[in-house]
Amino acid sequence: MSHDIKTAMWEAMSSSxxxxxxxxxxxxxAEPMRAQLDKHANSEFWFYTTKDNRIAEGxxxxxQFSSKGHDVFACIRGTLVQETRQDIIDKYWSNGVEAxxxxxxxxxxxxxxxxxxxxxxxxxxxxxxxxxxxxxxGKTISPDEMGEHDKVTL
Numbered sequence: 043m044s045h046d047i048k049t050a051m052w053e054a055m056s057s058s059x060x061x062x063x064x065x066x067x068x069x070x071x072a073e074p075m076r077a078q079l080d081k082h083a084n085s086e087f088w089f090y091t092t093k094d095n096r097i098a099e100g101x102x103x104x105x106q107f108s109s110k111g112h113d114v115f116a117c118i119r120g121t122l123v124q125e126t127r128q129d130i131i132d133k134y135w136s137n138g139v140e141a142x143x144x145x146x147x148x149x150x151x152x153x154x155x156x157x158x159x160x161x162x163x164x165x166x167x168x169x170x171x172x173x174x175x176x177x178x179x180g181k182t183i184s185p186d187e188m189g190e191h192d193k194v195t196l
Contacts, residue, residue, distance in 0.1 A: 047164045047192045048084075051116050054109035055079060062106040063089065063097055063157075065122070070096050072106060077157070078134040085159050085196055088125055090139050092151045097122060100155060118162040118196070125154040159196035166190045 055061075059079055064072035073096065078088040091098060100122040107116040125131065131154050135147060143149035 047166055047190055048162075048194050048196070050114055050166050051107070051162065051164050052079075052081075052084060054114040055107060055116075056081070058110045059087075063122075064104055065097055065099070066102045066104055066119075068096070072104070073097070077105070080133075086120075087157050087159075088130065088134060089122075089155045089157065090134070090142070091153050091155060093153045094151065095153070097155065098153055100124060103157065105157065113167045115165040115167070116162050118157075118159060120157050120159040120196075122155045122157055125156040130154070130156075161193065161195050163193050164191070 055077065056079055059077040061075055061077050062072035063075045064070060075089045075091070075097075078090070080087070089097075097103065103120060103122045105116075105118040105120070107114075107118065109115070131147065134154075140146050143152050
C-alpha cells in the first residue's frame with residue numbers, strides 16, 4: 043500500500059472518537075459510545091459506561107467507525123473487559139464524562155471498559171481521477187478506483 047491505512051484510521055479516530063459498539067454474542071443493536079484513545083496504546087482504547095448498559099458484561103465485541111469527512115471507515119474486532127486500574131480511570135476523566143455520572147468517579151453505577159483490539163477491516167475513500175470521472179458520468183466503477191481497503195492486525 044502507498045501509505046499506512048492503520049495510521050489513517052487512528053488519525054481519523056483521534057479527531058472524532060465517536061463509534062458504535064456491540065457485543066457479538068448478543069442479538070442487540072450497536073450503540074454510540076465515545077472512545078477514550080491514547081496515542082501510545084494502539085492495541086486498546088476505553089469506554090466509560092454504566093453497570094446496567096447492554097455492553098457492560100463485556101466479551102467479544104465489534105466497533106464501527108466512520109470519520110467526520112466520511113473518508114475513513116473501520117470495523118474493529120476485539121474483546122471488552124472491565125478496566126479496574128484507577129490510574130486509567132483517572133487519566134481519561136473529564137468534565138464531559140462527569141456530566142453523565144451524578145456522583146462523579148464515586149458513582150456506584152460507573153463502569154470503565156477496555157477494548158482489547160484484535161483486528162480491523164479499514165476502508166479509505168480516496169477516489170482516483172478515473173474513479174471520479176466514472177462517478178460523475180454514471181459509468182461502472184471498480185472498488186479499487188475508490189480508495190484503499192485492507193484487513194489489518196491491531
